[in-house]
Amino acid sequence: MSEILRFRDWAEPVPPAAREVVSKLPEADEGRPPLLFVPGLGHGGWAFAEHWLGHVAARGFPAHAVTPRAGGDLRAQAHDVVQVAASLPRQAVLIGHGTGARVVARALGRYPARAAVLVAPVLDGWAALGAALRSNPAGTVPALAGGRLRFSARQLFGANVPAEEAAAHLERIGARPRADLFGRADLPEPVGGPPVLVAGSPDDRVVPRAALDRAAARYGGAPLLFPGMGHYLMLEPSWAEPIDAVLDWLLKEL
Amino acid sequence: MQDTPDLGDRGGAVCVIGAGASGLTAIKNLRELGFAVDCYERETSVGGAWNWRHDRSPVSAGTHLVTSRPLTEFPDFPMPDTWPDYPHHSRVLEYLERYAGHFGLSDHIWYGMEVVSVVPAGDGRWDVTINSTGGGSSRVQRYAAVVIANGHHWSPVSPEIPGDFSGQVIHAAGYKDPSRLRDRRVLVIGGGNTGCDIAVEAAQHAERVWHSTRRGYWYGPKYIGDRPADQVRHRKGPAWLRERRYRRAAADLTRWGVPAPEHAPFESHPVVNGLLPEYLRHGRIEAVPDVSRYDGKAVELTDGRRIEPHLVITATGYRPRFDFLAPELLDIDERGRPDLHLHVFARKHPTLAVVGLVQPDAGLFPLAHWQSVAVARWLRLHGTDPERASAVQREESQRPLASWSRRRVVPTRRHWFEVDHVDYLRTVESLLSRLEGVK
Structure with a gap:
């Protein structure tokens, strides 16, 4: 597909839709680029609002999380991300989690981000599906027939997440996977050549270690690893560790 | 800085x-x-x-x-x-x-x-x-x-029209808002997007409006149904189909004295104005040919007609x-x-x-x-x-x-x-x- 001749976007632009954006701004504007978080399948901006947004703002970066339109395909979700990014006063850093990383990867082909971070990225749906079948067969098989994907606490969270907390999060996470969020289609070349970081946990039961390595290699690097954590790095008790490492990386790259 | x-x-x-x-x-x-x-x-x-x-x-x-x-x-x-x-x-x-x-x-x-x-x-x-x-x-x-x-x-480029005109002549570049059109007789020269836009504004505000074009153009609408016309034009399909779509959507205004275009669509810069045809059909805009010369209060057209506008606006690029x-x-x-x-x-x-x-x-x-x-x-x-x-x-x-x-x-x-x-x-x-x- 040509990135220059965009007949589909010219003839059938993505229609506008409501997009929920949660923001936390630093007390003083230090001219730092805003961070825009993009959630993956089954959760919304709230997952970042829990700990990360406040922490990021306290470290001097404007922090925003967008929940792309419900039921949108990959094209519509990437459109939502680019729309929100372009509405920010400065060139934004895009940070996607899970299938949200795939949305970010797609958005990077359309918007020259200041930098991008793919956290526990589901870029290759087949690897994620294999991992899900291994760790949670009963919850995954119905989804193959178009049913609801049921996660288990053991699948999504690391061992150090208290059971009741994990159960509370699970309540809010639910997803009916869309085929195109999982496809293996080529990811576009990021426009403007932004630095891209891949972060994740070797103990993530959704994104296997090999998938992290492949994702990082795709963007010319090695993954930043946080052993012992589960898939939802932003909801674990040690949530500060990965986000601090990401911000340190960002300060070095800017 | x-x-x-x-x-x-x-x-x-x-x-x-x-x-x-x-x-x-x-x-x-x-x-x-x-x-x-x-x-x-x-x-x-x-x-x-x-x-x-x-x-x-x-x-x-x-x-x-x-x-x-x-x-x-x-x-x-x-x-x-x-x-x-x-x-x-x-x-x-x-x-x-x-x-x-x-x-x-x-x-x-x-x-x-x-x-x-x-x-x-x-x-x-x-x-x-x-x-x-x-x-x-x-x-x-x-x-x-x-x-x-x-x-x-x-x-701005202004046409060289022989003779003297006692009314006012401005270039479209100097036209800023319709207040100067109000209750005046206006001649707009030029069939491009600017000329058509001004002719339409004149139809809404002026006493009488003439629109002079040297040749026929394809006047495309802004919408086809509820979709912007240029988006419809870019739907997948062969070039001839897209051209046919455009020919069908473009207004045929020959009944209202506008010359038929002698060139194919897109052999001239496309004009997009959905209102111009309406005002021509309402008789608020009168299509006239090229201007041949000025003569005091009058403007002489190439078909020999003489009109007496207060204001001439040249939208000539x-x-x-x-x-x-x-x-x-x-x-x-x-x-x-x-x-x-x-x-x-x-x-x-x-x-x-x-x-x-x-x-x-x-x-x-x-x-x-x-x-x-x-x-x-x-x-x-x-x-x-x-x-x-x-x-x-x-x-x-x-x-x-x-x-x-x-x-x-x-x-x-x-x-x-x-x-x-x-x-x-x-x-x-x-x-x-x-x-x-x-x-």
Whole structure:
């Protein structure tokens, strides 16, 4: 597909839709680029609002999380991300989690981000599906027939997440996977050549270690690893560790 | 902006002339490839033609886009999807201001500074003389390359009509709002988008309106059903089908005295105005032929009729002007028409380029964006790998003119830079693939 001749976007632009954006701004504007978080399948901006947004703002970066339109395909979700990014006063850093990383990867082909971070990225749906079948067969098989994907606490969270907390999060996470969020289609070349970081946990039961390595290699690097954590790095008790490492990386790259 | 009296030699920096839409995208894309950029803007703000505060801005109070958002916005910085399909000019300015702010472009723009001369310094570099528009200081800087983005809609062209007219004659560039039309008899000369827009405003406000066109045009609507017409036109399908769709959508106004077009659609710059046909049919606009001469209070038409307007508005276009450099640098002929590869690259000067000097059948910003991406990559290659650069140059010189320039057009100044935006972008894409890997 040509990135220059965009007949589909010219003839059938993505229609506008409501997009929920949660923001936390630093007390003083230090001219730092805003961070825009993009959630993956089954959760919304709230997952970042829990700990990360406040922490990021306290470290001097404007922090925003967008929940792309419900039921949108990959094209519509990437459109939502680019729309929100372009509405920010400065060139934004895009940070996607899970299938949200795939949305970010797609958005990077359309918007020259200041930098991008793919956290526990589901870029290759087949690897994620294999991992899900291994760790949670009963919850995954119905989804193959178009049913609801049921996660288990053991699948999504690391061992150090208290059971009741994990159960509370699970309540809010639910997803009916869309085929195109999982496809293996080529990811576009990021426009403007932004630095891209891949972060994740070797103990993530959704994104296997090999998938992290492949994702990082795709963007010319090695993954930043946080052993012992589960898939939802932003909801674990040690949530500060990965986000601090990401911000340190960002300060070095800017 | 800091005020350094003399920076002298700016090393590998690129000079961009003008901070309108084309200049802004040139700064952004050059910066993205790592170039240092100094942009000089004679006004004190960005936006060029789209900034109604600028004395050279051609927009009037009622100006709206004639191309819809997806075909108008920069490809990497969309307009808000909640905006109307055809935004008002004030929104276009807001968009350009946000683009400049978002990418931090103002840090590289010197406002109130006018480039008065660009002279080759030998070895491919350029001596640029800049004057402060407020009077006083002048300085000369040396740059590795010059990108001209001074626009081509600011120097009005008026028709030479013999005789004397006792009424008032203004160029469309000086038409700002409909108050001066109120209760007057108005003759609008020119069948382009501006002429049609003003004729419609006159129909809403003036006592009587004549619209003089030299030839027939295709008047396209803004909408087909509930979709913007240009979006419908870009639905998948062969070119003949798209042309048939357009022919069917365009208004046939011969019953109301408008000459039938003698050329195929898109052999002249497309006119998009859904209201003009309505006002012709209502009798509020009277179509008249070309003007032959003025005679006191009267205007004589080529069919011998005499009409007596109070006000004549000539919407007869603009000429490109590059007063700050020797014409041969851009191969400018005696009529003032530059001859540039892809309407961008100076043929004999690899470090001199023009961005935004095209007339596409869609919005200009996307073309200016991709032009400046190509210019930035070309300049980078030229600076780092001269051997590969001359190979690309050889390949480019083989490119047939007809592949990117619309050759079958009505032969007027209006159509010097007319391109089919799809053919044109396809060509720029193939140039970019020749420049692949340039970082």
